[in-house]
Amino acid sequence: MLPYLKKTEEQVNTYIAGVTVDMVKGSLRKEHRDFQDLLNLISPVAKQAIGEMRSIAAAYRKMHFGKTVRLYTPLYISNKCINSCAYCDFNIKNKSERKTLTLEEIIAEAKAIKALGIDSLLLVAGEDPKSMPIEFLEQVVKEMKKYFSYLSIEIFPLSTEGYKRLFDAGVDGLTLYQETYNQKLYEELHPSGPKRDYLSRIDAISRGGKAGIRTLGIGFLLGLYDWRTESASLAAHAIWLRKHFWKSKVQFSFPRLTPVSTGFQALQPVSEEELEQMMLAFRIVFPESDMTISTRESAEFRDNIVMSCAGNISAESKVTPGGYADSEDKDVGQFMLNDTRSTKQIKEDLKAIGFETVSKYWDKVI
Amino acid sequence: MKALKIADTEFKSRLFLGTGKFSSREAMKNALIASETELVTVALTRVDFDNKEDDILSAIDTSKVKIMLNTSGARDAEEAIRIAEFGRAAGNNWIKLEIHPDPTYLLPDPIETLKAAEILVKKGFIVLPYINADPVLAKRLEDVGVHTVMPLGAPIGSNQGLQTEAMLRIIIEQSNIPVIVDAGIGLPSHAAAAIELGADAVLVNTAIAAADDPVLMAKAFAMAVRSAEMGIQAGPASASLTASSTSPQNTFNDLF
Numbered sequence: 147m148l149p150y151l152k153k154t155e156e157q158v159n160t161y162i163a164g165v166t167v168d169m170v171k172g173s174l175r176k177e178h179r180d181f182q183d184l185l186n187l188i189s190p191v192a193k194q195a196i197g198e199m200r201s202i203a204a205a206y207r208k209m210h211f212g213k214t215v216r217l218y219t220p221l222y223i224s225n226k227c228i229n230s231c232a233y234c235d236f237n238i239k240n241k242s243e244r245k246t247l248t249l250e251e252i253i254a255e256a257k258a259i260k261a262l263g264i265d266s267l268l269l270v271a272g273e274d275p276k277s278m279p280i281e282f283l284e285q286v287v288k289e290m291k292k293y294f295s296y297l298s299i300e301i302f303p304l305s306t307e308g309y310k311r312l313f314d315a316g317v318d319g320l321t322l323y324q325e326t327y328n329q330k331l332y333e334e335l336h337p338s339g340p341k342r343d344y345l346s347r348i349d350a351i352s353r354g355g356k357a358g359i360r361t362l363g364i365g366f367l368l369g370l371y372d373w374r375t376e377s378a379s380l381a382a383h384a385i386w387l388r389k390h391f392w393k394s395k396v397q398f399s400f401p402r403l404t405p406v407s408t409g410f411q412a413l414q415p416v417s418e419e420e421l422e423q424m425m426l427a428f429r430i431v432f433p434e435s436d437m438t439i440s441t442r443e444s445a446e447f448r449d450n451i452v453m454s455c456a457g458n459i460s461a462e463s464k465v466t467p468g469g470y471a472d473s474e475d476k477d478v479g480q481f482m483l484n485d486t487r488s489t490k491q492i493k494e495d496l497k498a499i500g501f502e503t504v505s506k507y508w509d510k511v512i
Numbered sequence: 513m514k515a516l517k518i519a520d521t522e523f524k525s526r527l528f529l530g531t532g533k534f535s536s537r538e539a540m541k542n543a544l545i546a547s548e549t550e551l552v553t554v555a556l557t558r559v560d561f562d563n564k565e566d567d568i569l570s571a572i573d574t575s576k577v578k579i580m581l582n583t584s585g586a587r588d589a590e591e592a593i594r595i596a597e598f599g600r601a602a603g604n605n606w607i608k609l610e611i612h613p614d615p616t617y618l619l620p621d622p623i624e625t626l627k628a629a630e631i632l633v634k635k636g637f638i639v640l641p642y643i644n645a646d647p648v649l650a651k652r653l654e655d656v657g658v659h660t661v662m663p664l665g666a667p668i669g670s671n672q673g674l675q676t677e678a679m680l681r682i683i684i685e686q687s688n689i690p691v692i693v694d695a696g697i698g699l700p701s702h703a704a705a706a707i708e709l710g711a712d713a714v715l716v717n718t719a720i721a722a723a724d725d726p727v728l729m730a731k732a733f734a735m736a737v738r739s740a741e742m743g744i745q746a747g748p749a750s751a752s753l754t755a756s757s758t759s760p761q762n763t764f765n766d767l768f
Contacts, residue, residue: 209718502535
């Protein structure tokens, strides 16, 4: 569980197991909901109220985001990594060719992504501070802001000072998944490298908050540990972040493990039904929060979840450095993708269900 | 009712619209037409000067509708001023000043708003600040020369109606500049209530954009605002706590 919580994991799990249908209905009828309501809505019995959850979530989604969906695309600038995350193909033990793109190569990628009609970029990199000093990142951010209105980063943790430098250079959002909130499992899955330090990882996102970054993206990797316990931690983490960084918004992502080349298997797989229940619960309890859904999920699931939960979706993702400018995907990717539709196709499919895709929803001027 | 004039522009319609959250540009365009609005607000964050295909401005008929950019996204005065300057460079001198650092309820920051308003007025902008329903702040803004005040009825996008009614009453009573109730208006009846309360206009977005039929809802709002206006012009009989017969006794007394 997230440290510093008053409740133990056992207490939380016992509570969730004891939730009744009436408690779920009570949570759904309320106007203002809290942590306990989230526990009610992720409970096994809440499945019986899934239809009602869907319509309440959809109403909130519409109220806060209207009938629009924001598009973003990830740009992998490096697959070099000194960590050994068991579930990731960038794992140092995976002896495939690695590379860090040069600034010129990154610009070529940016141009290719921009040509797809995308205006929001997520910069992704493995952890390799040697090939990516802060000065280089700063330069990349400044350069990317020439092309994209909105820029997020999903890179290795930095100091508050490091985040501040990137924020000043133009970073709007920071995504940093805890992977698992279970400390014991976390240490098993991250046997070596700087990422091994569980508490430092927890703390990193608040350093981003201190630096003033507008969007703080959190999540856990679905499939590592019991999703209900993890959801309780995620919700508590979000509440804590909101209270301490009132000028930043919390963004939830729900990355579900997809196969990796090293053959790592999900330890506690999460089904599509469970993923939907989890997202609905978060939408209902955090009605105004940002929620993303990546191309790890199928086209069908993504289109459905846009109607009730997700306001931000990725499009045409390539998970290899250099994957956009160079159409031949020969390098090591981070994981497998399920939705490979073109941006144009995504736009058409979403239009058919009554949603407008929005590329530009931010401005460089701000 | 006194004609509605902001800066030097007179408005026949007291219904202003926001342009976010629509399912398509066509839907927005048709709703704007149905609402008969003459003033809409557009977030600079949604304006794309480089990509005409994605540009929200191209769907607005500027011969009928005035555009005021808004500073949504700004967390402080400095950012808001930057947005306003950028908008003016692109030809928009009207600015809806909204500074909401809190992303949860999007409540406006009174201190930064006052700071920015003072500077923007000096720079020659037509400034319409979005504020909490705070009567003292409304007067402070009037003192620095803003052109309207836009107090909220309820948190933006919440469709809760005039939750701040008691404070709105005081703002309206004290104001020498137009008062536009902005945010929280969820139903045509809320808009009518705001006009009946004495507001000069209302600004509506989510209630129309997120409706199942935005065009029909836009029409409904237009009619509600018109009917409230007509009601005021008609001179309503005063309300009383006791019942009074529609054919009072003394009428009959006169007959005999």
